[in-house]
Amino acid sequence: MNPPQQSNVAWWSANPMTYDWEKHIQAQEGSLEFFQESDRRALEAHRPFGHPAYPDEPAYSRLIPWPEVRDKRVLEIGCGMGLHASLHSAAGAKITTIDLTWRAVHTARRRFNLGNQRVNTLRTDGEKLPFRDNSFDRVWSWGVIHHSSNTAALVREIHRVLKPGGLFQFMVYHRHSVRYWIIGGVQHGILHGKLLRMNLEQVNQTFTDGAIARHYTAGEMPALLQGFTQPRCRILQETGSDAMPKISPLLRRLAPDFSRRFDQWVNDRWGWFLFVETNKEADSPA
Numbered sequence: 587m588n589p590p591q592q593s594n595v596a597w598w599s600a601n602p603m604t605y606d607w608e609k610h611i612q613a614q615e616g617s618l619e620f621f622q623e624s625d626r627r628a629l630e631a632h633r634p635f636g637h638p639a640y641p642d643e644p645a646y647s648r649l650i651p652w653p654e655v656r657d658k659r660v661l662e663i664g665c666g667m668g669l670h671a672s673l674h675s676a677a678g679a680k681i682t683t684i685d686l687t688w689r690a691v692h693t694a695r696r697r698f699n700l701g702n703q704r705v706n707t708l709r710t711d712g713e714k715l716p717f718r719d720n721s722f723d724r725v726w727s728w729g730v731i732h733h734s735s736n737t738a739a740l741v742r743e744i745h746r747v748l749k750p751g752g753l754f755q756f757m758v759y760h761r762h763s764v765r766y767w768i769i770g771g772v773q774h775g776i777l778h779g780k781l782l783r784m785n786l787e788q789v790n791q792t793f794t795d796g797a798i799a800r801h802y803t804a805g806e807m808p809a810l811l812q813g814f815t816q817p818r819c820r821i822l823q824e825t826g827s828d829a830m831p832k833i834s835p836l837l838r839r840l841a842p843d844f845s846r847r848f849d850q851w852v853n854d855r856w857g858w859f860l861f862v863e864t865n866k867e868a869d870s871p872a
């Protein structure tokens with residue numbers, strides 16, 4: 587394994603994805619209480635994409651049309667604590683999930699055992715997948731490929747293992763976002779003086795998760811996704827942070843109705859998540 591990927595293993599082994607970097611979960615990792623708390627955090631952060639509290643909109647149903655995954659062979663890259671693989675399994679997918687770290691794989695396996703779910707769970711690097719060409723109908727990856735040592739190599743592997751016409755859905759961090767330019771550039775870069783010592787990408791890395799975290803624009807997707815169809819991109823924002831620092835809290839006090847529309851308008855354009863869907867070209871060689 588190359589040194590940047592070793593740094594990734596070390597980082598994610600020490601900081602598994604529990605959706606709150608400050609308030610560590612008290613329950614023992616792998617216990618039912620642990621998964622309940624970790625899921626509560628994840629589903630609250632991702633409420634705008636569908637939430638179990640709304641029967642018409644199950645979790646992530648604005649991104650994943652759940653009836654379509656039934657009986658499909660789905661590969662997830664980067665399972666973390668296993669929530670998304672578990673949801674795919676509950677929807678009837680034949681799901682295989684992988685992660686770089688043993689910590690994620692062991693914890694996710696405990697979740698699947700607790701829920702009596704059959705999920706093929708492997709510790710492996712997405713940049714070197716141990717699967718045959720053209721073996722999956724869909725690949726799902728949420729918040730992972732921008733952290734890998736070589737994102738382009740990871741995308742080539744996903745292309746190889748997807749069947750022709752197969753769907754690749756993923757989320758990466760969005761560069762043209764309030765978080766990157768205003769919080770990273772203005773707040774950390776200029777006001778905290780970090781831009782005197784490093785470039786803007788490095789400034790953003792100082793307060794972003796992972797040993798590596800790249801940011802992408804929708805315009806960069808076609809070059810990254812060689813052999814895939816024209817990518818369909820959506821800009822998303824999780825809950826829990828203001829759309830605009832200073833302005834959003836002020837507007838909430840002065841004009842609550844207008845502030846909701848303003849936040850939505852900002853988040854739809856400059857949110858921090860870039861969600862991409864694309865298909866492997868039907869006549870593309872593995």
Ligand SMILES: C[S@@+](CC[C@H](N)C(=O)[O-])C[C@H]1O[C@@H](n2cnc3c(N)ncnc32)[C@H](O)[C@@H]1O
Nearest residue numbers: 598603664665666685686711712728729730734
């Ligand atoms: C931000 S967490 C996301 C976890 C999960 N997808 C979620 O949304 O909760 C990133 C995960 O990706 C894993 N990861 C990073 N690079 C990877 C790679 N090349 N292959 C497999 N897993 C990787 C990390 O170990 C970590 O568990």
